[in-house]
Amino acid sequence: MPAEIYLNVAVGGILTGLVYGLMALGLSVIFGVVRVVNFAHGEMMTIAMYIAVTLFSAFHLDPLVMLVPIAAVMFAFGYLLQAGMINRFITRPEHSQFLLLIAVAIITANMLLIAFGPDAQNVQVAYAFDSYQIGPLIIDATKLYAGLTAIVVAAALFAFFRYTAIGTAIRACADNYAGALVVGLDVKRLYALTFGLGAACVGAAGTILLLLFDVTPAVGPSYTLLAFVIVITGGLGSMPGALLGGMLIGLTEAMAGLIFTPSAKTMFAFALLVLVLLFRPQGIMGKNAA
Amino acid sequence: MKTKICSGAPYSRITRRTVTAGLGASAIVAGVSPFNIVRAAGGPLKVGVLLPRSGVQAGIGQDCWRGAELANGILKELGLPQLDIVSGDTETKVEVARSRAEKLISDGAQLLVGAFDSGQTTAIAQVAEQKGVPLVINIAASPAITEQGYKFVFRNFPTAVMILGDAFKNQKEVFANVGAAPKTVVFMHVNDTFGTAMSKGISHVMPKFNMPYKIVQEIAYDPAAHDLSVEIAKAKATGADGLLMVSRLNDAILLTRELVKQRWSPMAILSMGPGWYEDQYLKTLGKLSDGPLSFVPWYDPNKPLSKKLEQALAKKYPGFNLNTNHVYTFEALLVAADAYKRAGSADPKALADAIRKTHITNNVSPGPGIQFNAKGQNDKLQDSAIQNRGGKLVAVAPKSAANAKPEWPLKPYDKRS
Numbered sequence A: 001m002p003a004e005i006y007l008n009v010a011v012g013g014i015l016t017g018l019v020y021g022l023m024a025l026g027l028s029v030i031f032g033v034v035r036v037v038n039f040a041h042g043e044m045m046t047i048a049m050y051i052a053v054t055l056f057s058a059f060h061l062d063p064l065v066m067l068v069p070i071a072a073v074m075f076a077f078g079y080l081l082q083a084g085m086i087n088r089f090i091t092r093p094e095h096s097q098f099l100l101l102i103a104v105a106i107i108t109a110n111m112l113l114i115a116f117g118p119d120a121q122n123v124q125v126a127y128a129f130d131s132y133q134i135g136p137l138i139i140d141a142t143k144l145y146a147g148l149t150a151i152v153v154a155a156a157l158f159a160f161f162r163y164t165a166i167g168t169a170i171r172a173c174a175d176n177y178a179g180a181l182v183v184g185l186d187v188k189r190l191y192a193l194t195f196g197l198g199a200a201c202v203g204a205a206g207t208i209l210l211l212l213f214d215v216t217p218a219v220g221p222s223y224t225l226l227a228f229v230i231v232i233t234g235g236l237g238s239m240p241g242a243l244l245g246g247m248l249i250g251l252t253e254a255m256a257g258l259i260f261t262p263s264a265k266t267m268f269a270f271a272l273l274v275l276v277l278l279f280r281p282q283g284i285m286g287k288n289a290a
Numbered sequence B: 001m002k003t004k005i006c007s008g009a010p011y012s013r014i015t016r017r018t019v020t021a022g023l024g025a026s027a028i029v030a031g032v033s034p035f036n037i038v039r040a041a042g043g044p045l046k047v048g049v050l051l052p053r054s055g056v057q058a059g060i061g062q063d064c065w066r067g068a069e070l071a072n073g074i075l076k077e078l079g080l081p082q083l084d085i086v087s088g089d090t091e092t093k094v095e096v097a098r099s100r101a102e103k104l105i106s107d108g109a110q111l112l113v114g115a116f117d118s119g120q121t122t123a124i125a126q127v128a129e130q131k132g133v134p135l136v137i138n139i140a141a142s143p144a145i146t147e148q149g150y151k152f153v154f155r156n157f158p159t160a161v162m163i164l165g166d167a168f169k170n171q172k173e174v175f176a177n178v179g180a181a182p183k184t185v186v187f188m189h190v191n192d193t194f195g196t197a198m199s200k201g202i203s204h205v206m207p208k209f210n211m212p213y214k215i216v217q218e219i220a221y222d223p224a225a226h227d228l229s230v231e232i233a234k235a236k237a238t239g240a241d242g243l244l245m246v247s248r249l250n251d252a253i254l255l256t257r258e259l260v261k262q263r264w265s266p267m268a269i270l271s272m273g274p275g276w277y278e279d280q281y282l283k284t285l286g287k288l289s290d291g292p293l294s295f296v297p298w299y300d301p302n303k304p305l306s307k308k309l310e311q312a313l314a315k316k317y318p319g320f321n322l323n324t325n326h327v328y329t330f331e332a333l334l335v336a337a338d339a340y341k342r343a344g345s346a347d348p349k350a351l352a353d354a355i356r357k358t359h360i361t362n363n364v365s366p367g368p369g370i371q372f373n374a375k376g377q378n379d380k381l382q383d384s385a386i387q388n389r390g391g392k393l394v395a396v397a398p399k400s401a402a403n404a405k406p407e408w409p410l411k412p413y414d415k416r417s
Helices: A003-034 A041-059 A067-084 A094-116 A141-163 A165-175 A177-182 A187-209 A217-234 A239-259 A262-279 B016-042 B058-077 B094-106 B118-131 B143-147 B160-178 B193-209 B229-237 B249-261 B279-289 B304-316 B324-343 B348-356
Strands: A131-134 A137-140 B045-051 B083-089 B111-114 B135-137 B153-155 B184-190 B214-221 B242-246 B268-271 B293-296 B384-389 B392-397
Touching: A003 A041, A003 A137, A003 A141, A003 A165, A003 A187, A003 A217, A003 A239, A003 B229, A041 A067, A041 A094, A041 A187, A041 A217, A067 A141, A067 A187, A094 A217, A131 A141, A137 A141, A141 A165, A141 A187, A141 A239, A165 A177, A165 A187, A177 A187, A217 A239, A217 A262, A239 A262, A239 B229, A262 B214, A262 B229, B045 B058, B045 B094, B045 B324, B058 B083, B058 B249, B058 B279, B058 B304, B058 B324, B083 B094, B083 B324, B094 B111, B094 B118, B111 B118, B111 B324, B118 B135, B118 B143, B118 B153, B118 B193, B135 B324, B143 B153, B143 B193, B160 B193, B160 B293, B160 B384, B160 B392, B184 B193, B184 B229, B193 B214, B193 B242, B214 B229, B229 B249, B249 B279, B279 B384, B304 B324, B324 B348
Parallel strands: B045 B083, B045 B111, B111 B135, B135 B153, B184 B214, B184 B242, B242 B268, B268 B293
Antiparallel strands: A131 A137, B293 B384, B384 B392
């Protein structure tokens, strides 16, 4: 097989993986700070995808143009969900939190089913069939835009947490819950902000992902599972780990499909997860709990 | 004055008034009863049509349903009884197909039609046989379905082996017609029941036809996959002249997009399944949909009933091309109505016996007509070769059922405006 094929497939896999990473980043941020595992993560992404589909079919608005407004809507959704519901479960046993978020996921999927029906929907942008050729390398334009946008969004999120006062306060909550309370931080408000940011992140990922894949109301659980695989591989709670995990999973799936059989792509992604769990249980960039 | 009309019943209260009332009641009963009997024999047969109208195969399921919607109007013109057609959505899931079949039967369906997909149809066939309700398969090619010794299952659709045999025969006719042929092909197929059956069948059937090409690689993929870029990259890397395909609809669209993005235009796309000729494929891809050749169960455009069906479709769904989905769903309902008329009853056994003796020559699909062998299979069906041309479909082989010559080779995707 010509060497450029490996290069083409690897680049395609990494670009798709970057979007997967952005999606998983939301899960990682929420868990890293609020310590709640968001089982409704995939469904939150499908909400964003359907908003993008609706805006595209009604006004022909490109999903990339609508990325910021959709992320803002998802931020509000996440903020209200945390402030109105999940904050009351923070001190309750973990299984109560799990059940609450699974219920949110089921309700969301069914509401989307009622609103949009069961059929797959997508957007047909003008550059849907475009690709760039650099020597032997052919890059799918939509994947390139999606991957670059994912990098920009992730960089903005890193900058927010690193350089803003609110970001610093949120990191303080994540590092020491009791200490944050002692110094007078409004922890529940910061939790709501964090959940909102995680939701905005997954909203942005969903909007970008719509350029690559169709959406159906039932697609949420598979993305939730994918996000878990990525954050566990990259390191639960680690933001760079989520992006790295996404790229690794994207690359693994693509190369496994090329070298072995495309039917077994997912199997290899899970095999990578098993290897990480066996030899580095905290994830590639996760902190060792011990 | 009371009149005693029966001496043996001294306390009888039968009077003239009673007799009159009795006669009146008898007249009413006499008048109503025959009417009821007529309704039982002549009322519409309740037919449950099971199709994947949502889920991954929703596009094709909805297309099949269009064929079902045309049935009653044409059946009336043919002097056949009307059908009470009830829809059952399988959601493209085998387990849902099974439960919907059970539900339709418990709701009074006297005959089932369905279900486009071999996996779902296999599950429905088991239910139909168990409950003793006839199933007329519209589309499903897995040979195993009619090899189980079922008494209530009938298929007016070719098996995978029949499709492959006709496909190779028609391919050779096309190659001879254009004076060219690919030397190498990549065989790409979905990994569901149909795709696997076709994959198994190809190794047995292809050697018998001495094809001019050899398969350099076989690539199986998930029909529900979101991304088929790796599959096309892998196929492109072989440098093969052509693609031999067994697809569904969504994956056919995804594969075409990847062919364009990865800048690969093979000499020919030779499909032996659905996907590449569907209206949704043509409408979604526009000019990029032109060129693929599909070797599939089709219709004979020269038969009178084909023209009638085309007109009915054009009237109800302007802009839609008549295709396999409409034709074979319609013909399954034609079989049901014809059998119901001859059976004179909705009794399942009588219906099954009547279906077994079906001999319809005024039909749509190519070949001598609709009849079933001892296994419940119509083994007289013939397939066609069709080509996408400017948003329309033309039949290019066999010559007896063709209305155009094939265009060869596939116009490169980057040369299309």
